[in-house]
Amino acid sequence: MRATFSRAIAYAFGRRPELVFWLVVLAATVALFAADELLPWAVEYPSEWVIPLRFWVSDFMKWLINEADLGLFTFKQFTRSISWVFNWFLAASFGVLSEGVKIPLGGEALFHLPSLSWIALIAMLAIMAYSIRDWALSLLVGICFLYLAIFGQWGSAMVTLSSIVVAVPLGILFGLLLGILAYRHPWFERAITPLLDLMQTVPVFAYLVPVLFMFGFGPVAAMTATMIYSLPPMTRCTTMALQLVPTEIVEFGNMAGCSHRQLMWKVMVPSARPTLMVGVNQVIMLSLNMVIIASMIGAGGLGFDVLHALRRLAIGVGLEAGVAITVLAIALDRLSQAYAGKAPVRVKKKVSFVRRHPHLVAALAIIVATTVTGFLVPAVADYPESLTVTTSGFWEKLVTWINIHFFDTLDAIKSGLLLNVLIPFKRFLLSLPWLAVMGLLALAGVRLGGWRLSLGVAAMTAFVAVTGNWEKAMISTYLIGVSVVLASGIGMPIGIWAAGNDRVHRAVQVIIDTLQTLPAFVYLIPVVMLFRVGDFSAMIAVVAYSLVPIIRYTDHGIRQVPPSIIEAATAAGCTHRQILLKVQMPLALPEIMLGVNQTIMLGLSMLVITALVGTRDLGQEVYIALTKADTGRGIVAGVCVAMIAMVADRLISAWSTVRKKQLGLS
Amino acid sequence: MKRMRRASMLNAIKSAVIMVMIGACMMLSGSALAGDPESKDPIIITLNDWTGQHISSYIMGGVLQRMGYNVEYVQADYLAQFAGLEAGDLHVAMELWATTAKQAVEASLKTGNTVDLGDTGMVGIEDWWFPLYMKEKCPGLPDWRALLECAEVFATPDTAPKGRYLSGAATWGGFDKERIEALGLNFEVIQAGSEGALFAELKAAYDRKAPIVLWVWSPHWVPYKYKGEFVEFPRYTDECYNNPSWGINPDKAYDCGKPRGWIKKIGWAGGDKKWPKAFQAARNFRLDNESMGRMVAEADIEGRKVTEVVDEWLSENENVWRKWIE
Numbered sequence: 001m002r003a004t005f006s007r008a009i010a011y012a013f014g015r016r017p018e019l020v021f022w023l024v025v026l027a028a029t030v031a032l033f034a035a036d037e038l039l040p041w042a043v044e045y046p047s048e049w050v051i052p053l054r055f056w057v058s059d060f061m062k063w064l065i066n067e068a069d070l071g072l073f074t075f076k077q078f079t080r081s082i083s084w085v086f087n088w089f090l091a092a093s094f095g096v097l098s099e100g101v102k103i104p105l106g107g108e109a110l111f112h113l114p115s116l117s118w119i120a121l122i123a124m125l126a127i128m129a130y131s132i133r134d135w136a137l138s139l140l141v142g143i144c145f146l147y148l149a150i151f152g153q154w155g156s157a158m159v160t161l162s163s164i165v166v167a168v169p170l171g172i173l174f175g176l177l178l179g180i181l182a183y184r185h186p187w188f189e190r191a192i193t194p195l196l197d198l199m200q201t202v203p204v205f206a207y208l209v210p211v212l213f214m215f216g217f218g219p220v221a222a223m224t225a226t227m228i229y230s231l232p233p234m235t236r237c238t239t240m241a242l243q244l245v246p247t248e249i250v251e252f253g254n255m256a257g258c259s260h261r262q263l264m265w266k267v268m269v270p271s272a273r274p275t276l277m278v279g280v281n282q283v284i285m286l287s288l289n290m291v292i293i294a295s296m297i298g299a300g301g302l303g304f305d306v307l308h309a310l311r312r313l314a315i316g317v318g319l320e321a322g323v324a325i326t327v328l329a330i331a332l333d334r335l336s337q338a339y340a341g342k343a344p345v346r347v348k349k350k351v352s353f354v355r356r357h358p359h360l361v362a363a364l365a366i367i368v369a370t371t372v373t374g375f376l377v378p379a380v381a382d383y384p385e386s387l388t389v390t391t392s393g394f395w396e397k398l399v400t401w402i403n404i405h406f407f408d409t410l411d412a413i414k415s416g417l418l419l420n421v422l423i424p425f426k427r428f429l430l431s432l433p434w435l436a437v438m439g440l441l442a443l444a445g446v447r448l449g450g451w452r453l454s455l456g457v458a459a460m461t462a463f464v465a466v467t468g469n470w471e472k473a474m475i476s477t478y479l480i481g482v483s484v485v486l487a488s489g490i491g492m493p494i495g496i497w498a499a500g501n502d503r504v505h506r507a508v509q510v511i512i513d514t515l516q517t518l519p520a521f522v523y524l525i526p527v528v529m530l531f532r533v534g535d536f537s538a539m540i541a542v543v544a545y546s547l548v549p550i551i552r553y554t555d556h557g558i559r560q561v562p563p564s565i566i567e568a569a570t571a572a573g574c575t576h577r578q579i580l581l582k583v584q585m586p587l588a589l590p591e592i593m594l595g596v597n598q599t600i601m602l603g604l605s606m607l608v609i610t611a612l613v614g615t616r617d618l619g620q621e622v623y624i625a626l627t628k629a630d631t632g633r634g635i636v637a638g639v640c641v642a643m644i645a646m647v648a649d650r651l652i653s654a655w656s657t658v659r660k661k662q663l664g665l666s
Numbered sequence: 667m668k669r670m671r672r673a674s675m676l677n678a679i680k681s682a683v684i685m686v687m688i689g690a691c692m693m694l695s696g697s698a699l700a701g702d703p704e705s706k707d708p709i710i711i712t713l714n715d716w717t718g719q720h721i722s723s724y725i726m727g728g729v730l731q732r733m734g735y736n737v738e739y740v741q742a743d744y745l746a747q748f749a750g751l752e753a754g755d756l757h758v759a760m761e762l763w764a765t766t767a768k769q770a771v772e773a774s775l776k777t778g779n780t781v782d783l784g785d786t787g788m789v790g791i792e793d794w795w796f797p798l799y800m801k802e803k804c805p806g807l808p809d810w811r812a813l814l815e816c817a818e819v820f821a822t823p824d825t826a827p828k829g830r831y832l833s834g835a836a837t838w839g840g841f842d843k844e845r846i847e848a849l850g851l852n853f854e855v856i857q858a859g860s861e862g863a864l865f866a867e868l869k870a871a872y873d874r875k876a877p878i879v880l881w882v883w884s885p886h887w888v889p890y891k892y893k894g895e896f897v898e899f900p901r902y903t904d905e906c907y908n909n910p911s912w913g914i915n916p917d918k919a920y921d922c923g924k925p926r927g928w929i930k931k932i933g934w935a936g937g938d939k940k941w942p943k944a945f946q947a948a949r950n951f952r953l954d955n956e957s958m959g960r961m962v963a964e965a966d967i968e969g970r971k972v973t974e975v976v977d978e979w980l981s982e983n984e985n986v987w988r989k990w991i992e
Contacts, residue, residue, distance in 0.1 A: 212749050400873050415823040525863070533867060611836075623837075626746065
């Protein structure tokens with residue numbers, strides 16, 4: 001008996017040293033639980049130990065804005081002059097797309113040059129799409145913009161578009177420059193990487209107040225916030241793309257006698273274009289994600305329409321305005337992707353300008369023609385309001401119908417989940433001693449990536465406790481944790497299905513794009529009508545938004561399993577099911593986990609929005625800080641959100657790398 | 667409008683050849699009505715996120731335009747707008763409610779960078795509110811004592827046996843928790859988080875005739891669209907909030923309803939020098955709950971455009987706003 005037992009232990013030690021390790025860890029945690037009486041400070045972080053960081057940040061910002069002097073001018077004058085310059089760009093694009101331009105003729109007289117007519121803009125984009133790719137793309141872009149006209153969204157869409165066409169190129173430019181700097185100077189890359197992480201994970205609401213102070217109230221502040229959020233992927237993509245440029249090309253450039261600058265701009269940047277365009281694409285998508293938040297601080301446009309409609313509970317109107325944002329995103333995204341994939345065309349120099357640029361000439365001709373006829377026929381200049389259609393009544397009736405007939409069923413499901421799963425899990429997380437959580441995460445860091453990772457993770461966890469946000473952070477963790485599990489449960493099967501079937505794959509792509517760009521506000525209100533305010537509604541919103549990466553990465557992960565391995569498995573007589581479960585899934589798991597990682601990131605970025613349906617976590621803290629214009633409180637809570645994101649990111653990425661190495665995939 | 671466009675087009679043709687080539691439309695800017703504006707710089711009026719505020723802002727803006735001023739509207743968050751007003755980026759905010767922004771207004775005025783532009787004449791009412799059909803399920807309403815008996819009617823699975831009172835956003839304050847304790851009500855406060863969520867629940871409950879009691883305010887479109895009443899708590903006095911011995915509960919404060927109070931305008935302090943007549947007009951702006959409620963209902967329930975509703979009011983009530991600019 002005794003022999004068997006010791007043999008069992010030896011077996012466990014020999015075969016599974018990790019298991020014993022984790023058992024010890026578990027025992028230590030339980031011991032800490034028991035230590036509640038002896039070491040109360042290890043369980044609940046004492047409030048008198050909290051570092052008043054948020055007051056320091058507030059004071060610093062106050063000093064920066066009111067007193068900081070850079071010698072020739074103050075800091076505020078500096079930011080305001082930037083704002084003044086940006087405002088010119090904005091005014092120009094606003095004039096072209098939305099309001100028209102007033103040219104003074106002396107005295108009181110003004111010459112009003114109208115903005116691009118709806119026909120001209122649609123024709124121009126369709127021609128552009130045709131010249132980049134083909135008729136199909138042209139048709140898609142045309143339909144997208146026709147939607148805006150027919151559903152009466154044109155005016156607002158142009159306001160939004162006019163700030164997007166400024167914010168996106170500026171974001172790309174700054175991202176590119178920072179990326180090149182980071183490529184040239186490794187120390188700069190090391191310095192900027194954590195900063196980029198913060199820019200992507202600190203919720204926008206957290207730095208909205210300081211941005212308002214610095215850049216003034218209005219579209220420029222909104223645009224600056226948009227750029228802060230959308231620029232990091234461009235910088236990352238640039239650095240990576242330049243590093244991936246084959247050395248042969250660089251050497252060839254050197255041999256051809258290129259100067260430093262020529263080498264960068266004429267050789268390396270063009271040959272890195274495909275990867276750079278991934279960054280461009282991200283800038284476009286993230287900028288459109290920001291449309292709603294930007295409208296809260298004076299950007300107007302579609303975002304404002306969505307907010308306004310939902311405030312008066314016009315679900316259908318809000319949905320149509322929200323879909324208009326999605327439609328804009330899809331059109332711009334497809335155009336930029338097509339441009340990325342386009343091979344450079346050689347043109348003969350000798351033919352006339354018209355021959356060389358037939359599309360450009362056609363577009364210009366249409367612009368001139370529609371502008372002139374626009375003065376005589378108003379319908380050409382502005383899409384006639386009498387021809388707009390709306391489906392809003394249908395959506396409102398649909399939600400009311402579901403509400404009346406199915407509320408009790410939905411309510412029973414909700415209450416069951418809430419009382420049996422969500423609330424117990426929340427209580428469990430809240431009862432965990434903070435020191436134990438920190439210790440566990442640090443240990444996981446040691447096992448997955450060594451001491452440096454471990455220290456980093458511990459420091460980030462400690463930051464949350466030390467700034468006094470532990471309890472709220474745990475509620476956020478609970479909400480995101482539950483949502484990620486649910487999103488994985490829904491997303492993985494869809495991803496697997498899409499990986500095995502090309503038609504499903506294409507259909508899923510459209511749904512994914514819609515989910516990612518449709519503002520969460522649009523579905524938040526109907527969700528509240530059916531599920532009441534609280535954690536459950538918040539969870540649904542988080543799941544809907546963060547479902548995208550898990551589907552995409554599962555699909556991608558399974559597709560990239562080498563066909564030779566599948567063939568070998570088939571030859572060995574595996575069934576379909578066995579291939580999926582024993583070959584494809586384990587091999588795709590590292591990739592899928594990166595999808596889970598992205599799901600966590602997106603979920604965290606939804607936290608502030610969930611504050612609008614009454615959650616009481618870090619998101620609420622950021623939101624309260626925003627409404628009270630409390631800079632320090634918002635930034636500290638925002639950084640805590642970023643810390644959760646970064647801890648999850650570092651650990652999962654480390655695991656994925658280790659696992660890929662074990663599988664021989666990297 | 668059309669005639670003006672055509673006439674102005676003729677002018678343009680005469681004045682410049684290039685314009686004829688492009689095709690032109692001309693507009694005469696400014697239609698000076700009451701004296702000259704002191705400065706042509708635009709006066710920026712903030713738009714917050716509820717319809718009533720838009721109506722006040724567009725009425726004010728319309729009057730200022732008729733006085734010859736240039737006016738711009740900028741969307742701004744209700745509480746974040748103070749930063750802009752203090753810095754001079756924004757110039758006039760038309761609706762600040764004592765019930766929600768009292769501290770913020772006081773703090774902002776204390777900086778000296780903003781000025782009080784006086785009351786709007788409207789009175790903000792905020793309190794517990796129930797749909798009329800609840801009178802059958804909880805007899806005795808609107809008297810608050812009825813809630814003592816039928817808290818359970820308002821319960822949901824996660825609050826049972828306590829009743830569920832739906833409050834607003836965390837920042838709105840309101841002392842509902844204290845009120846519940848002081849009055850001995852068996853209710854739990856649930857935060858809706860935002861106005862949208864708050865009234866989404868009301869709409870859903872109203873369509874099902876389900877029990878609900880929640881935070882509503884007036885002037886707002888909700889009490890016009892849905893039939894219901896405010897719960898009648900003991901009337902608010904300053905003493906009730908400050909002095910525990912006052913009122914029904916001798917040991918606790920807050921044993922009464924919420925304060926009803928002013929809705930104020932405030933402006934950027936520099937505006938008084940830059941556009942004195944305009945700011946005086948803003949000080950004179952007065953509207954009552956009744957006409958505001960009617961306009962809000964026209965915009966939000968009948969779905970008319972706010973600017974259309976405002977234009978109609980301005981042309982029908984010229985004698986009213988004329989007095990503001992004299």
